[in-house]
Each structure stands twice: as C-alpha cells, then as structure tokens.
Amino acid sequence: MDLAERIDKGRIPRHVALIMDGNGRWAKQRGKERVFGHENGVEAVRQTVKAAAEIGIPYLTFFAFSTENWCRPPREVSTLMELLVNAIREETPELNENGVRLMAIGNLDELPKACRKQLQEAMDLTAGNSKLTVCVALSYSSRWEIAHTARLLAEKVSNNEINPEDIDQEFFAKHLQTSHLPEPDLLIRTSGELRVSNFLLWQIAYSELYFTPVFWPDFRRKHFFQAIIDFQRRERRFGKVGEQLP
Ligand code: IPE
Ligand code: IPE
Ligand code: MG
Numbered sequence: 602m603d604l605a606e607r608i609d610k611g612r613i614p615r616h617v618a619l620i621m622d623g624n625g626r627w628a629k630q631r632g633k634e635r636v637f638g639h640e641n642g643v644e645a646v647r648q649t650v651k652a653a654a655e656i657g658i659p660y661l662t663f664f665a666f667s668t669e670n671w672c673r674p675p676r677e678v679s680t681l682m683e684l685l686v687n688a689i690r691e692e693t694p695e696l697n698e699n700g701v702r703l704m705a706i707g708n709l710d711e712l713p714k715a716c717r718k719q720l721q722e723a724m725d726l727t728a729g730n731s732k733l734t735v736c737v738a739l740s741y742s743s744r745w746e747i748a749h750t751a752r753l754l755a756e757k758v759s760n761n762e763i764n765p766e767d768i769d770q771e772f773f774a775k776h777l778q779t780s781h782l783p784e785p786d787l788l789i790r791t792s793g794e795l796r797v798s799n800f801l802l803w804q805i806a807y808s809e810l811y812f813t814p815v816f817w818p819d820f821r822r823k824h825f826f827q828a829i830i831d832f833q834r835r836e837r838r839f840g841k842v843g844e845q846l847p
Contacts, residue, residue: 693722
C-alpha cells in the first residue's frame with residue numbers, strides 16, 4: 602500500500618518545519634567533499650515540496666543556513682551560497698507554475714548581493730501564489746530573531762508608537778519574522794542529531810518533534826510521509842488532560 606493512503610486527510614499538519622542535516626556526512630561516506638552532499642540535498646528539497654503539495658500541506662519551512670554556519674570554512678560557505686542562487690533560479694519557474702509562494706526569514710542583509718537579488722526576484726514572482734508557502738530560513742537563528750524583535754519593539758516604545766503594556770505574547774509573535782506563518786505543527790530533523798540548533802525556538806513551543814537517522818540527501822517522499830503518519834498518531838494536549846480534548 603502506498604504510504605499516502607495511510608495519511609488521514611482530515612488531520613494534515615498546517616505547517617511542517619525541517620532541519621536539513623547530514624549533507625557533509627553523506628558526502629564523506631562516499632569519499633567526497635562536503636559540498637557534494639549539499640549539491641545532492643537539492644533533490645530532497647524538491648521531493649519534499651512535491652510530497653507536501655500532494656497531501657495539501659499549506660506551509661513548509663526549510664532551515665537552509667544558520668547564523669552559526671557563517672563560521673564554516675569560507676569555501677564551503679561560498680559554495681553553499683552559489684548553490685542557493687542556482688537552485689532558486691532553476692526551481693522558481695516550476696514552483697510558480699505549481700502555485701508555490703517562496704518566502705524567506707533570517708538576516709537576509711548578510712547574504713551576498715547575487716543571492717539576495719535572486720531571492721527577491723523569486724519572492725516577487727511568486728507573491729500571488731497561495732497553494733503552498735515555502736519559507737527558507739537563511740542566515741537565520743532564533744536567538745537573533747528574538748533579540749531583533751525585542752529591539753524593534755523597544756524602538757517603537759521610545760518613539761511613542763506603542764506602550765510597554767501593549768507587549769504580550771501575541772503582540773510579540775506578530776513582530777517576529779514568522780508573523781505570516783502559523784506555528785509549526787511538526788518539526789523534522791534528519792541525520793540522527795537530537796537537537797534544535799537555534800531554529801524557531803519561540804515558534805516550536807508546542808510542535809511535535811520527529812527525528813530520523815536518514816541523511817538529508819537521502820530524504821524522500823516516503824520518509825516525509827512516515828513523519829506525517831507518526832505525527833498523526835500523537836495526542837497533542839497543549840497542557841490539558843486527554844479527556845478535555847475535542
Ligand atoms: C546540513 O548538512 C546543511 C547545512 C547545515 C548548511 P551539514 O553540512 O550540517 O552536514 P553534517 O551535519 O556535517 O553531516
Ligand atoms: C543546523 O544544522 C542548521 C541547518 C540545517 C541549516 P547544523 O549542522 O549547523 O547544526 P549543528 O552544528 O550540528 O548543531
Ligand atoms: Mg550538520
């Protein structure tokens with residue numbers, strides 16, 4: 602039986618976030634350089650987007666490059682940036698045809714100019730699409746995002762635009778970069794690492810976490826669907842007791 606048939610279409614997660622990890626180890630296993638793993642990770646992104654569209658997931662967020670990743674060897678960083686520009690250039694027409702909207706979060710000002718330009722063009726082109734929103738986290742770290750938001754709100758207070766009493770959880774969340782996205786229902790991390798690595802810390806307060814040993818370049822439709830099926834078996838209580846749930 603195809604895995605898709607085991608998915609409950611009435612309980613599809615609205616937002617799935619993915620930490621794409623294990624490219625370097627995947628390449629090393631094959632006696633290749635780390636960047637070979639990054640190159641082969643593009644196909645996994647393509648397949649994941651297709652699989653999400655197939656079952657009607659409306660939001661996906663991919664952790665593609667962290668603030669901390671800038672500290673990697675310069676050659677790896679520059680190859681990753683080039684790969685990113687090429688992937689966006691090559692994939693955008695098809696994404697657009699399929700009703701996918703592309704968005705980005707992170708400190709985008711730090712990206713090389715060519716990368717920012719390609720990204721902006723893709724975001725502008727797909728801005729009217731609404732079937733599936735694909736958000737890419739680039740030069741992103743959650744602590745950076747939260748500190749950035751705190752500063753933004755402090756500036757608003759000092760300019761008398763808002764009062765300190767206006768700031769509550771909901772207000773704060775509306776000023777995060779993810780304000781246009783629902784909170785992730787499910788967070789998937791590949792490569793067997795059991796950590797969150799500074800990704801969406803505020804937003805995953807009640808997300809279900811799913812870890813798989815599969816390295817990102819090997820991640821396919823069936824792995825994605827396995828994660829969704831696992832997610833659907835869980836009871837999300839949000840602090841309540843099981844009997845109180847609908
Ligand atoms: C994930 O794979 C890609 C990025 C973080 C950019 P890694 O490059 O972290 O691969 P491993 O974890 O070293 O195997
Ligand atoms: C997390 O992976 C960042 C991305 C997937 C972009 P890392 O490989 O950078 O995380 P650590 O260093 O193992 O925690
Ligand atoms: Mg890694």
